[in-house]
Amino acid sequence: MTKGTQADVNPDLKKERLKCNFNIQEVTFIIDGGKDKTLQRKKIEDVALNIAASIDEVPEECLNLKERYDNAVRKSCVYSNIVKNELLEITGLEALGSPGLRRTADAFFKDVSPFMLHLGMFVPTIIGQCTPEQQAHWLPKALEMQIIGAYAQTELGHGTFIRGLETTATYDPATEEFVLHSPTLTSTKWWAGGLGNTANHCIVVAQLYTKGQCHGTHPFIVPIRDLDTHEPFPGVKVGDVGIRMGFNTADNGFLRFNQYRIPRENMMMKNAKVMKDGTYVKVARHEKLTYGTMVFVRVTLVMEAAFNLAKAATIAVRYSAVRRQSQPKPGEPEPQILDYPTQQHKLFICIATAHALQLTGLWLWRTFEAVLADMRKGDTDSLPELHALSSCLKAVSTSDSAALIEQCRFACGGHGYMLSSNLPLLYSFVTATRTYEGDYTVLLLQTARFLVKAWEQAESGKVLTPTVAYLACAAAKEKVVWSDSVDGMIRSFQAVAAGKIAACAENIKRLTKTGTSLEDAWQLSTVRLVAASEAHCRAMICQAYWHEVTRLTASCSASVKIVMEQLATLYLVYWALETTGDLLRYSTICESELNKLQLKYEELLALIRPNAVGLVDAFDFRDEILHSTLGAYDGRVYERLMEEALKSPLNETSVQSSFHKYIRPLAKGKL
Ligand SMILES: CC/C=C\C/C=C\C/C=C\CCCC(=O)SCCNC(=O)CCNC(=O)[C@H](O)C(C)(C)COP(=O)(O)OP(=O)(O)OC[C@H]1O[C@@H](n2cnc3c(N)ncnc32)[C@H](O)[C@@H]1OP(=O)(O)O
Ligand SMILES: Cc1cc2nc3c(=O)[nH]c(=O)nc-3n(C[C@H](O)[C@H](O)[C@H](O)COP(=O)(O)OP(=O)(O)OC[C@H]3O[C@@H](n4cnc5c(N)ncnc54)[C@H](O)[C@@H]3O)c2cc1C
Numbered sequence: 048m049t050k051g052t053q054a055d056v057n058p059d060l061k062k063e064r065l066k067c068n069f070n071i072q073e074v075t076f077i078i079d080g081g082k083d084k085t086l087q088r089k090k091i092e093d094v095a096l097n098i099a100a101s102i103d104e105v106p107e108e109c110l111n112l113k114e115r116y117d118n119a120v121r122k123s124c125v126y127s128n129i130v131k132n133e134l135l136e137i138t139g140l141e142a143l144g145s146p147g148l149r150r151t152a153d154a155f156f157k158d159v160s161p162f163m164l165h166l167g168m169f170v171p172t173i174i175g176q177c178t179p180e181q182q183a184h185w186l187p188k189a190l191e192m193q194i195i196g197a198y199a200q201t202e203l204g205h206g207t208f209i210r211g212l213e214t215t216a217t218y219d220p221a222t223e224e225f226v227l228h229s230p231t232l233t234s235t236k237w238w239a240g241g242l243g244n245t246a247n248h249c250i251v252v253a254q255l256y257t258k259g260q261c262h263g264t265h266p267f268i269v270p271i272r273d274l275d276t277h278e279p280f281p282g283v284k285v286g287d288v289g290i291r292m293g294f295n296t297a298d299n300g301f302l303r304f305n306q307y308r309i310p311r312e313n314m315m316m317k318n319a320k321v322m323k324d325g326t327y328v329k330v331a332r333h334e335k336l337t338y339g340t341m342v343f344v345r346v347t348l349v350m351e352a353a354f355n356l357a358k359a360a361t362i363a364v365r366y367s368a369v370r371r372q373s374q375p376k377p378g379e380p381e382p383q384i385l386d387y388p389t390q391q392h393k394l395f396i397c398i399a400t401a402h403a404l405q406l407t408g409l410w411l412w413r414t415f416e417a418v419l420a421d422m423r424k425g426d427t428d429s430l431p432e433l434h435a436l437s438s439c440l441k442a443v444s445t446s447d448s449a450a451l452i453e454q455c456r457f458a459c460g461g462h463g464y465m466l467s468s469n470l471p472l473l474y475s476f477v478t479a480t481r482t483y484e485g486d487y488t489v490l491l492l493q494t495a496r497f498l499v500k501a502w503e504q505a506e507s508g509k510v511l512t513p514t515v516a517y518l519a520c521a522a523a524k525e526k527v528v529w530s531d532s533v534d535g536m537i538r539s540f541q542a543v544a545a546g547k548i549a550a551c552a553e554n555i556k557r558l559t560k561t562g563t564s565l566e567d568a569w570q571l572s573t574v575r576l577v578a579a580s581e582a583h584c585r586a587m588i589c590q591a592y593w594h595e596v597t598r599l600t601a602s603c604s605a606s607v608k609i610v611m612e613q614l615a616t617l618y619l620v621y622w623a624l625e626t627t628g629d630l631l632r633y634s635t636i637c638e639s640e641l642n643k644l645q646l647k648y649e650e651l652l653a654l655i656r657p658n659a660v661g662l663v664d665a666f667d668f669r670d671e672i673l674h675s676t677l678g679a680y681d682g683r684v685y686e687r688l689m690e691e692a693l694k695s696p697l698n699e700t701s702v703q704s705s706f707h708k709y710i711r712p713l714a715k716g717k718l
Pocket of ligand 2: 299
């Protein structure tokens with residue numbers, strides 16, 4: 048944060064900070080994943096943010112589309128040099144995935160860097176899909192930015208259904224090359240970030256043909272532009288996909304091939320190989336290991352959802368402490384809008400959800416690392432559970448984050464609609480995460496496949512993997528008695544999930560018994576399967592969040608433990624109240640217990656209220672990263688709104704030329 052002098056700080060915010068009754072830094076350490084992580088992040092910020100402070104002469108939003116792209120490329124080059132020459136020295140290669148790097152990128156780009164997918168997917172795919180020899184060839188070039196890459200999987204005709212991709216890579220043993228071809232309009236690669244004008248290389252996912260046989264989709268590294276002239280190579284047609292809701296500096300592109308040749312060695316061969324004579328050799332022990340980059344990005348997106356929501360919550364809570372509106376008690380001053388329970392209801396769930404997703408995201412990351420370690424030893428047994436976990440957590444976290452960021456904008460009234468609040472841009476960026484890297488519904492249905500199988504195992508008394516172990520109680524017909532203790536609520540959420548999964552399995556069984564094919568029975572059950580998957584995911588987040596809070600606050604000061612537990616309890620009670628219909632159906636909860644729960648919720652809002660500003664301060668966002676007139680640390684909201692308004696190109700002259708060209712002639716009847 049940028050603290051300035053105390054005298055500059057809005058008096059209401061100053062009072063809020065005095066009210067805070069816990070040690071903010073302790074909470075920051077928990078959110079970052081430990082004190083060492085916080086210190087490293089701050090070191091990275093100190094290096095990068097000095098430069099970022101003066102990077103934009105004109106606000107990004109005042110530039111036209113082409114100028115914005117050029118500016119984004121300029122800044123990406125400056126930023127890449129800082130990463131390469133200074134930041135990687137602080138932490139080594141692991142810095143690529145560090146929160147410090149993610150945060151400092153936001154100081155440079157209000158929208159998105161056209162290089163984002165280079166580090167976000169191109170480099171991870173080289174690491175995940177190449178042999179050691181291929182890595183030795185490609186990785187240094189990519190890290191040194193001698194080549195810039197994109198990840199082109201999605202086509203105009205297919206994004207979700209990867210097996211339906213149409214781009215072909217046909218092996219020619221005579222020249223030891225693959226011939227890439229786009230046989231139809233719908234086979235055009237579409238959407239890849241950085242592809243339109245920036246990248247000179249691209250990972251292309253294509254149907255592999257050798258010896259006349261198709262072996263399904265495989266990834267290839269494809270040079271698409273000359274490294275010196277940047278002209279596309281003959282046989283390559285590449286360009287921008289057009290203006291989007293957000294991501295307008297991300298350079299999302301299209302790509303077509305006309306019998307374009309690449310060397311055999313450019314097939315990424317960690318999981319499958321094509322020998323010189325065209326023989327296809329499968330190396331991987333699991334069919335879906337070529338989908339590995341997607342699993343990796345889905346895992347990282349859970350913390351990404353938390354990060355963006357934390358930014359929105361910081362903006363909206365600080366603004367709500369500064370903003371005064373209405374007069375509920377005659378003769379008394381207008382209250383801070385943060386004092387309205389309805390405002391607390393809108394905002395405290397945002398803080399709690401940011402914590403829930405961050406702590407669940409850190410747990411998921413550790414799970415991912417453990418599965419990777421198993422796979423390095425040749426054991427892929429835990430991959431289906433990781434796929435099921437990462438699919439539903441990606442879906443629910445990105446969806447919750449987008450919806451709650453929009454709620455933060457609503458909470459800021461008219462000023463939230465200003466681009467300078469940064470809430471509109473944040474929303475347009477985050478809402479895309481619900482779609483990319485696997486659409487919400489599609490991913491929940493992937494988890495549902497796993498859940499229905501797990502239910503069948505539970506019914507037949509088999510041992511279940513940890514995230515679905517709770518199904519055993521339901522399969523044994525154990526009744527869950529409602530209790531508003533934390534453990535009681537988690538058990539009830541699990542009972543809801545188990546009840547929904549069981550109902551899906553029964554429905555599928557009923558339909559197939561009466562002659563419906565399994566595929567049709569599945570389709571006819573998908574509305575409830577999505578709901579079951581959501582319920583499972585919610586129960587899992589509640590359990591992981593509470594477990595992590597208990598674990599991480601065990602050695603904290605008492606006040607930190609209290610406030611962290613209040614937030615986690617608020618999260619559970621909020622979701623119990625949101626899903627009362629389900630609880631009435633699948634647990635023993637009754638009307639009087641629901642009333643008690645509502646009271647508990649309102650009490651929690653009041654308990655959290657004095658610490659609200661302290662809690663968002665604990666996210667520790669510097670102003671250079673928040674980019675918000677409403678959310679700056681000093682709370683000088685009105686001054687900043689006015690300063691930004693005066694920067695508008697429409698205020699450069701007191702009279703616009705359009706007045707003389709159109710309005711005056713119209714008024715004089717001369718148009
Ligand atoms: C600043 C941000 C920070 C970091 C992020 C960086 C960059 C982010 C910015 C933009 C990135 C955007 C990039 C993209 O969007 S890239 C394109 C992503 N595309 C997708 O995600 C497509 C979604 N579709 C799929 O994943 C699959 O096609 C599918 C829906 C899963 C279906 O696949 P299919 O082959 O048809 O499989 P099924 O027949 O449905 O299932 C068969 C069997 O396989 C299992 N399975 C499926 N996927 C996986 C997997 N990944 N891992 C392990 N197992 C998998 C599936 O469960 C099933 O198992 P059964 O046992 O049930 O048979
Ligand atoms: C900002 C942005 C950046 C992107 N960047 C990249 C990139 O860098 N590289 C890349 O390769 N791709 C990228 N993508 C593409 C992205 O991965 C796909 O858009 C995404 O996977 C969804 O696929 P789709 O567009 O084909 O949607 P569709 O699959 O056509 O979805 C449309 C609707 O159909 C529903 N639907 C589809 N299949 C099913 C099913 N089986 N059952 C039930 N419902 C179904 C969906 O739920 C959805 O409601 C990007 C997209 C965006 C928006």
